[in-house]
Amino acid sequence: MENFKLIVTHPGGAHKDDLLACCVLLAVNPSPIERREPTAEDLDDSDICVVDVGHEHKPEKRNFDHHQFPRDHEPTCSLSLVLQYLGVYEDARKFCDWLEPAEWFDCRGAKDTAKWLGIERDIVTKLNSPIDVTILRRFARESRLDAGSPIWELMKMIGDDLLDYLKNLRSRLDYVGETSEVWELNNGSGLKVLFMPRTDPLPTEPSMGLGRYIEELDPDGKSFVGMIYPDRRGDGYGLSRFNDDLRLDFTKIDEATDVHFTHASGFIAKTSATNMARLRELLEMAYVEELMK
Incomplete structure (x- = not known):
C-alpha cells in the first residue's frame, strides 16, 4: 500500500493525463490534491506526489513529470509514469485501448495524433464528450480537492475502476488460460x-x-x-x-x-x-x- 500525504499538480487548464494520473494515485492512497506550482521542498519530499509539473521524473521521490523529455521521446505522459511506477503499465497498454492515443494526444497534439491514427483532424474533435469537458473543467477550477468533494470522489471512483479492471482482467486471463x-x-x-x-x-x-x-x-x-x-x-x-x-x-x-x-x-x-x-x-x-x- 502506498503511503503519501499529498498530491500536487499544475494549476490552470487540466488535461486527461494529469487528471487520470491523480485518479490512479487516489485509488492507491486517498489524499488531498493541490493544484499549484510545486516548491523545491515538494519535489524533495517523497511523501508528496508531484504530477505533470516540476520538470522532474524521479519515481523514488514520487515526482512524475514528462515535459522535460526530448521532443523525439516516445509519447509518454504523466499517467504513463504513474502506471509504470505502480507496475501496471504493460497491462494497461495491452488492455486499455484508449491509453496510447491519450499519450499521443498529450505529447503530440491533435494534428499529429490524427495522422498517427490515420484519420482526419476534425474526427478527433467529434469524439469529444461532455463528460470529459465537464470533469476536466470542474477539476481545473479547483485549487484544492479533499475527500467529500464531488470531483475528488468521482476521481477516486475512476481510479478504483481502472486499477480493479487491470487486476481482475489479469486474474481472469490467467484463469482462461488454465481452463x-x-x-x-x-x-x-x-x-x-x-x-x-x-x-x-x-x-x-x-x-x-x-x-x-x-x-x-x-x-x-x-x-x-x-x-x-x-x-x-x-x-x-x-x-x-x-x-x-x-x-x-x-x-x-x-x-x-x-x-x-x-x-x-x-x-x-x-x-x-x-x-x-x-x-x-x-x-x-x-x-x-x-x-x-
Whole structure:
C-alpha cells in the first residue's frame, strides 16, 4: 500500500493525463490534491506526489513529470509514469485501448495524433464528450480537492475502476488460460475458436476476457475467428465472432432446432446444445467458405 500525504499538480487548464494520473494515485492512497506550482521542498519530499509539473521524473521521490523529455521521446505522459511506477503499465497498454492515443494526444497534439491514427483532424474533435469537458473543467477550477468533494470522489471512483479492471482482467486471463481449449475447425481452413467450458461457480460474465486472451495467443489476429462460452442465461452456450470476423455467419444456423437466438447481423448465436461434438458441428455450419478464396 502506498503511503503519501499529498498530491500536487499544475494549476490552470487540466488535461486527461494529469487528471487520470491523480485518479490512479487516489485509488492507491486517498489524499488531498493541490493544484499549484510545486516548491523545491515538494519535489524533495517523497511523501508528496508531484504530477505533470516540476520538470522532474524521479519515481523514488514520487515526482512524475514528462515535459522535460526530448521532443523525439516516445509519447509518454504523466499517467504513463504513474502506471509504470505502480507496475501496471504493460497491462494497461495491452488492455486499455484508449491509453496510447491519450499519450499521443498529450505529447503530440491533435494534428499529429490524427495522422498517427490515420484519420482526419476534425474526427478527433467529434469524439469529444461532455463528460470529459465537464470533469476536466470542474477539476481545473479547483485549487484544492479533499475527500467529500464531488470531483475528488468521482476521481477516486475512476481510479478504483481502472486499477480493479487491470487486476481482475489479469486474474481472469490467467484463469482462461488454465481452463479454456483451442479448437481448430475441421474443414482444412486452419482457423481456430476458443472454447470456454462451463464451470461451477459460473462467472457473472462468462465471456469476459476471452477476446483479450485470444489477442495474447494470436497478436496478428489472423488465426482465430470465434469464441464459445457458457450462456449465463441458460444451460447452453453462446457462439460469437472474434473481432467480427465475417468468416462465421451465425444466421446460417438460425433454423437449427437447438439454436434459440441468432442476431440478424450474424455475429452471435445462443444454443441449448452442451455436447462438444454438436457445438463443433454448429461452428462448421456457420463457416463462410467463399471468404477464404
